[in-house]
Amino acid sequence: MGSLVPIRLVCGEQVIWQNDSPNSSYWCRPIFFEFVKENKITILQEKNAIEQEIADLMDTEVGEINISxxxxMTMIDGKATSILCDTSSQRCDICKATPSEMNNLSLIASKQTDLDLCRYGLSSLHIWIRMMECILHIAYRLTIKTWAVKGxxxxxxxxxxxxxxxAFKNRMGLLIDVVKQGHGTTNDGNxxxxxxxxxxxxxxxxGVSENLIRRFAIILEAISSGYHIDVVKFHDYAxxxxxxxxxxYSWYYMPSSVHKVLMHGAAIIESFSLLPIGQLSEEAAEARNKDFRRYRQxxxxxxxxxxxxxxILNNLLxxxxxxxxxxRHKFGRKHKSLSKEAQSLIIERAETFDDDDQENFEIANVDILDTD
Ligand SMILES: [Zn+2]
Structure with a gap:
């Protein structure tokens, strides 16, 4: 499924309209859906088709006003990003580091990075799941202390x-890493x-270090907050x-997705200087999967x-x-309070909003393929 979320309409420096819940499916407009197997060929085909459509886009004229x-293209998950960056999912998209190189920080720092690949964003919903799985995989191996598991x-x-x-089930009522019939595991964003x-x-x-878990949590909170992040502070913290x-845990190679956030997160955030990275998440497109199944059924x-x-298409529209x-009523989803530590990674930036004119939008967020 391909979708588009309008984010804001600006005139020079002034923000005329701002989508205050860009991760909600209420703003997630369908472009197409297709019943095909998701693989390298189909993903690249759709990407090229969408890029062509973007290139062909004409300005919208509203009276005497011209809107460009x-x-x-950031509403994609790690799997699609790897394909678009032409890397295997175990390697880093940006510096191409292999799993066995991940924990060698001096080697990693010396690698060439392809900053053009930052334009696919951070997949900030999936990164929650990947960071959780990283902690879990370390936890499972705490007695054996090796990355590869054999015999x-x-x-x-x-x-x-x-x-x-x-323990997760009994203490927190959480089902972790349970394979679901048909699609993936119970590891979702919630x-x-x-x-x-x-x-x-x-x-x-x-049994994993509380300090490390807390730091992961703060990084995730800051990325998903929807506020502008202080790139220098974020870089140092990461x-x-x-x-x-x-x-x-030097014996457990850092997963490429976690490496991408910690090593290249600051560069990726910086490359979208106009918009906070949390507003470019693939969350709305993911939520549309559920909607799609519900509308069809x-x-x-x-x-x-x-x-x-x-x-289905009419319902999506x-x-x-x-x-x-x-x-629609806004049910108190604004201003969820951030922890002190996450706040320290955020920049406060005053922006002017004009709530009365919410009909046109300029910068939009495109998703090319949804991967469940
Ligand atoms: Zn890298």
């Missing part, structure tokens, strides 16, 4: 995993948010976190495939209609 559009160490890992899963919400309990259950990780005619698809969405 600039689109960012009899496998049983030790499995029993440790079982204990940790049971699970990861609860995992990081209380670092001391998570550290008690997993570097210190990497050092801590390597000091504690409960809100569509089943007399023909054409009728079913038409009803109505539920993201910008005019209707501006009239």
């Amino acid at each position: 559009h600039s689109l960012l 009899d160490t496998k049983c030790i890992l499995e029993s440790k995993k079982k204990n940790i899963q049971d 699970t990861a948010r609860r995992f990081f919400a209380n670092p001391s309990i998570t550290a008690e259950i997993t 570097q210190a976190t990497m050092q801590l990780y390597v000091d504690l 409960h809100h569509s005619r089943k007399c023909s495939r054409k009728a079913t698809n038409e009803d 109505i539920s993201s209609d910008p005019l209707i969405s501006t009239k």
Whole structure:
């Protein structure tokens, strides 16, 4: 599925309209959906098609006002990003470091980085899940202390995993790493948010350093906050976190997704200087998967495939209609308070908003392919 989220309309320095919930599916406009297997060929095809459409976009004229559009392709997850950057998912998209190089910080620092690849953003929803899985995989291996698991160490890992899963279920009611029939595991964004919400309990259950879990949580909180991040402070904080990780768990190669945030996060954030990285998340597109399944099952005619698809598309359009969405009640989702540590990574920037004119938008966020 391909979607687009309008983010803001600006005139020079002035912000005329700002989407105050860019991660909500209320603003997530459908571009297309297609029933195909998601692989390298189909992802590249869709990317090229979308890029062509972006190149062909004409200005919108409203009376005497001319509106030009600039689109960012950031609503994608790690798998699609790896394909677009032409790397395997185990390697870093940006510096191409391999797993065995990840924990060698001086080697990593000397690598050439391809800053052009920063334009695909940070996939800030999936990074919650990847960072949670990183902590879990370290926890499962705490007795064996090796990255690769083979032979009899496998049983030790499995029993440790079982204990940790049971502890999460009993103490926090969380199902962790359980394979779901048909699609992926129970590790979703909500699970990861609860995992990081209380670092001391998570550290008690997993046996992993509370300090490291807390630092991961603060980085995630800052990235997802939707505020502008202080790039220098973020860089220093992320570097210190990497050092801590390597000091504690040098035997577990840092996953490429975690490496990308800690090592290149600051550069990626800096490359989108106009917009906070938290507003460029793939979260809205992910939420659309659920909507899609619901509309198909409960809100569509089943007399023909054409009728079913038409009803799904109409539902996607109505539920993201910008005019209707501006009239919706806002249920206190604004200004969720940030922790002190996360606040220290944020820059306060005064921006002027004009709430009365919310009908046009300029900078939009494009998703090319949704990967569940
Ligand atoms: Zn890298």
